[in-house]
Amino acid sequence: MARKQLAARRWFVRGRVQGVGYRYFAQHAASSLGLAGYARNLDDGRVEVYAAGPETKLAAMAGMLYRGPRWADVHGVEELEAAVETSASFEVR
Numbered sequence: 001m002a003r004k005q006l007a008a009r010r011w012f013v014r015g016r017v018q019g020v021g022y023r024y025f026a027q028h029a030a031s032s033l034g035l036a037g038y039a040r041n042l043d044d045g046r047v048e049v050y051a052a053g054p055e056t057k058l059a060a061m062a063g064m065l066y067r068g069p070r071w072a073d074v075h076g077v078e079e080l081e082a083a084v085e086t087s088a089s090f091e092v093r
Contacts, residue, residue: 008037008052008082011065015075017047023092025069030090033057037085040093052084 013022018041026039026049035058037051051061068074 005054006052006084007055007058008050008084009058009062010080010082011049011062012042012078012080013047013049013065013068013074014045014077015068016071016073017068018045020071021069022047022072025072026065027090027092029061029064033060035061036087036090038087038091038093050082050085051090052082052087 023039023041026047030037030039030049030051033053035051035053037049039047039049042048049061049065051058062077062079066074066077
């Protein structure tokens, strides 16, 4: 049986994205799309989001990350291809 082709992306989100529920927003978005990965705060004020899944779902996730939750003010999102890591769910770190 052929396995679905998975891809992965890593996003670095700039702006007012810490302390506004951004990581939990990312977790909800990823879970609704069936993506696995994580979101974590970085020391420089950005949020790093990693997700693995089908390309179409990753594209949808990217669109959500540019908007963010209501209280966030996203100034930019850097998107990089990433190696596929095995994970059962999406977690906030």
